[in-house]
Amino acid sequence: MNLKVLLGVALTCMVTGISAEEIIIEMKNVGAEGAMVFEPAVVKAEVGDTVTFVPTDMGHNSELVAGLAPQGADSWKGELGQPVSVTLKKEGVYVYQCLPHTIMAMVGVLVAGQPTNLDVIMKDSAPLKAKFVMNKERLDNYLQQSK
Numbered sequence: 001m002n003l004k005v006l007l008g009v010a011l012t013c014m015v016t017g018i019s020a021e022e023i024i025i026e027m028k029n030v031g032a033e034g035a036m037v038f039e040p041a042v043v044k045a046e047v048g049d050t051v052t053f054v055p056t057d058m059g060h061n062s063e064l065v066a067g068l069a070p071q072g073a074d075s076w077k078g079e080l081g082q083p084v085s086v087t088l089k090k091e092g093v094y095v096y097q098c099l100p101h102t103i104m105a106m107v108g109v110l111v112a113g114q115p116t117n118l119d120v121i122m123k124d125s126a127p128l129k130a131k132f133v134m135n136k137e138r139l140d141n142y143l144q145q146s147k
């Protein structure tokens with residue numbers, strides 16, 4: 001790359017404000033909306049942002065729910081009680097869960113850019129919602145907020 005091209009790239013980055021953010025989501029026993037929650041549970045981010053799940057309380061994890069993400073998205077699966085990070089490389093809606101607390105609907109939604117796959121997610125999330133014993137309306141509420 002010659003100097004002109006390098007300068008061009010640098011200027012483009014400044015003008016468009018390309019600077020990936022890091023977003024923190026806490027995994028909590030008790031949050032503002034009840035027991036066993038991710039906070040914030042609905043996050044609107046940009047493609048390229050990194051999300052880090054932090055175990056404020058122990059006994060939680062964060063993992064992508066298979067099939068509930070944009071086509072070709074990277075999956076993630078955190079260990080219990082450990083932080084885990086994911087960079088959102090594909091545009092759309094991602095649904096993740098805390099495996100030990102799926103029955104309590106300890107789930108969350110990430111939106112990178114526009115919620116381009118929201119209709120598909122709403123349809124394909126039925127098997128996940130069928131596992132909820134408590135807080136059955138949570139995921140639907142989150143998906144409504146993802147529009």
Ligand SMILES: [Cu+2]
Pocket residue numbers: 036059060061098099100101106
């Ligand atoms: Cu949990």
